Amino acid sequence: MDKEVTVKQGKAQLVSGDFTLKNSLVLDKFKVSTTSGDNLVEDVKAAKYQLRTLSGDNSLFGKNGTRAEVNSTNNTGTISLSTLSGDNIVK
Structure with missing residues (x-):
C-alpha cells in the first residue's frame, strides 16, 4: 500500500x-x-512543474513539454525535475 508523502x-x-x-x-x-x-512523478499535487534534460525526453501529463501550471487554489508548490541523461515524466 502506497502512503502519501507531504x-x-x-x-x-x-x-x-x-x-x-x-x-x-x-x-x-x-x-x-x-x-x-529517469525521474517519475505520478499523482503528485503541485501548482507548477518544471522539467529539464540534456539528453532525454520531458513528458508532462502525456505531452512533450518543460513547464506546466495547474490551476490550484489550495496549493502553490513547485516541483522541479532535472537530469543530464534520462527522461522526466509527470503523470
Whole structure:
C-alpha cells in the first residue's frame, strides 16, 4: 500500500539511478536532480512543474513539454525535475 508523502521544501540528488515519487503533495519547493537516470512523478499535487534534460525526453501529463501550471487554489508548490541523461515524466 502506497502512503502519501507531504513535502514542504526539499531536494533529492542522485548520481546514477531512477527517482520515483507517487501519491504525494508538494507545498513549497521540491527539486530532484540526477546525473544519469529517469525521474517519475505520478499523482503528485503541485501548482507548477518544471522539467529539464540534456539528453532525454520531458513528458508532462502525456505531452512533450518543460513547464506546466495547474490551476490550484489550495496549493502553490513547485516541483522541479532535472537530469543530464534520462527522461522526466509527470503523470
